[in-house]
Amino acid sequence: VTYLRPALVGALVTAFAAxxxxxxxxxxxxxGPTKAVQVRVGAIIAxxxxxxxxxxxxxxxxxxxxxFPYSSYRLIGEKRQWVPWGRQVRLNISNSRYVLVVPRExxxxxxxxxxxxxxxxxxxxxxxxxxxxQGTFLVGGAPQPEGVLILSIGASTLP
Amino acid sequence: xxxxxxxxxxxxxxxxELEPRQMRSVAMHSMRCPACExxxxxxxxxxxxxxxxxxxxxxxxxxxxxxxxxxxxxGDIRPSWVRRLRARWEELQADLDMRLPAFAAVAAVAALxxxxxxxxxxxxxxxxSRQIASHDPALEIQRLxxxxxxxxxxxxxxxxxxVVWLNxxxxxxxxxxx
Numbered sequence: 121v122t123y124l125r126p127a128l129v130g131a132l133v134t135a136f137a138a139x140x141x142x143x144x145x146x147x148x149x150x151x152g153p154t155k156a157v158q159v160r161v162g163a164i165i166a167x168x169x170x171x172x173x174x175x176x177x178x179x180x181x182x183x184x185x186x187x188f189p190y191s192s193y194r195l196i197g198e199k200r201q202w203v204p205w206g207r208q209v210r211l212n213i214s215n216s217r218y219v220l221v222v223p224r225e226x227x228x229x230x231x232x233x234x235x236x237x238x239x240x241x242x243x244x245x246x247x248x249x250x251x252x253x254q255g256t257f258l259v260g261g262a263p264q265p266e267g268v269l270i271l272s273i274g275a276s277t278l279p
Numbered sequence: 280x281x282x283x284x285x286x287x288x289x290x291x292x293x294x295x296e297l298e299p300r301q302m303r304s305v306a307m308h309s310m311r312c313p314a315c316e317x318x319x320x321x322x323x324x325x326x327x328x329x330x331x332x333x334x335x336x337x338x339x340x341x342x343x344x345x346x347x348x349x350x351x352x353x354g355d356i357r358p359s360w361v362r363r364l365r366a367r368w369e370e371l372q373a374d375l376d377m378r379l380p381a382f383a384a385v386a387a388v389a390a391l392x393x394x395x396x397x398x399x400x401x402x403x404x405x406x407x408s409r410q411i412a413s414h415d416p417a418l419e420i421q422r423l424x425x426x427x428x429x430x431x432x433x434x435x436x437x438x439x440x441x442v443v444w445l446n447x448x449x450x451x452x453x454x455x456x457x
Binding site: 242255 | 418435442
């Protein structure tokens, strides 16, 4: 037991440090829009099999179906999350594919962010951009088994 | 003590197995009694003869392999599985007492390193890096790395939406719009 004690303390510190840090960051994220940003990520599968427009996609973007040459649009995942600057938002698309969005700073009314579309640990898209506050942009074209992936990404510092 | 009693006790006397008081009595009597003294001397000589014969015989024997043979016999005796298990458990306990803190520290460091590594994107895969000179008021792209052969960038003014399209298939390439 004497030998075990330091090891147990070390293991407990290791086990609880990360959740405590995450909880502290989550509390910070609730403090207000100046310290946090709302990130919106949506994943849509577009294909030419059928003519189906997911009403959630239509609600997300009124002219979605006019921007791309596809007849069917299906929302497969969506996330809206307030996070502190520098903290990543992750949206899982499939078993191996996911999106990471890390808001970096607000400068000149633009939200600077890094967006990565990952396939396992390989980046299919890795981009750094500045988006107008409360704006939205789309990244599409990555092939999926059911069609083509289109990502809708937005950020807002206002509640 | 008379001669008869001494004669009966002489073998034990010569082997030193009498009590101190009897040893002293036999010795005193033998010194005063020539017959008993002679008997003591004869028995001593006989004992010496037997002893020398035994020592000579033992000296002629080859005992060099005795211990190795004994050790081999001991090794051949297989203890029961319960005893072996108990011995192994005691060894493990002793090892763990010494090494458990070190194992725990190494495991904690390895877990942290693994967690850190799992969050890292794989940057070993080469992907093409291109700078985009966009003049979109809503979206400014500083850097875009992608595995797609080419990409398009356009903006829909009606919905005020910027679009980056990755052209993985030539047939699906969208035309770039200013």
